[in-house]
Amino acid sequence: MEPECGLSLSARKVEYLKFILKTGGTVRTNEIASAFSVDPSTITKTLAEITAAGYITHVPYHGVSLTDAGKIHAEFLVKRHRILSLMLTRNGLSPKEACREASRFESQVSKQAIDRICHFMGHPRQGVCGEITHDDGCLIGNTMNTALS
Numbered sequence: 001m002e003p004e005c006g007l008s009l010s011a012r013k014v015e016y017l018k019f020i021l022k023t024g025g026t027v028r029t030n031e032i033a034s035a036f037s038v039d040p041s042t043i044t045k046t047l048a049e050i051t052a053a054g055y056i057t058h059v060p061y062h063g064v065s066l067t068d069a070g071k072i073h074a075e076f077l078v079k080r081h082r083i084l085s086l087m088l089t090r091n092g093l094s095p096k097e098a099c100r101e102a103s104r105f106e107s108q109v110s111k112q113a114i115d116r117i118c119h120f121m122g123h124p125r126q127g128v129c130g131e132i133t134h135d136d137g138c139l140i141g142n143t144m145n146t147a148l149s
C-alpha cells in the first residue's frame with residue numbers, strides 16, 4: 001500500500017472530517033448540514049463518498065462516526081491546517097487571515113510536505129488555532145529522508 005499522501009479528500013470533505021473529529025462521537029447529518037449551511041441531501045451524498053473512502057461509518061438514523069483510519073486522517077487534517085496557518089502568520093498574515101487562507105489551499109498539500117515543513121519549523125507546539133501534535137512522520141521520517149539525500 002502507498003504511504004498516506006493526504007490528498008484523497010476535496011476541500012469540502014476535509015472541512016466535514018475536521019468537524020466530525022471536533023464534535024466527537026456520532027454526528028447527525030443535519031448537524032453537519034446546518035454547520036456548513038448545506039442542503040441535507042447534498043450532505044448525504046458527500047458523506048456517502050467519505051464512507052466509501054473508509055474514513056467514516058454511517059450509523060442508520062443517528063448520523064456518522066469516524067473509523068480508526070478516519071480518526072488518524074482527521075488528526076492529520078487538523079495538523080496540516082495548523083502548520084500551514086502558522087507558516088502564514090510567520091509571513092505577515094494575522095491569525096484570522098492565516099486560518100482563512102490556509103482553509104482555501106490546505107487540501108492540496110501532501111502529508112510528506114507537511115512533515116517536512118513541521119520539521120523545518122522545529123516542530124512548533126502551538127498553532128494559531130490550537131495545539132500541534134507530532135508523530136513519526138515529521139519526527140523520524142524526515143531525519144531519515146535528510147540523511148539519505
Ligand SMILES: [Zn+2]
Pocket residue numbers: 081082085098099100128129
Ligand atoms: Zn485555524
Ligand SMILES: [Zn+2]
Pocket residue numbers: 118119122123124133134135138139
Ligand atoms: Zn513535527
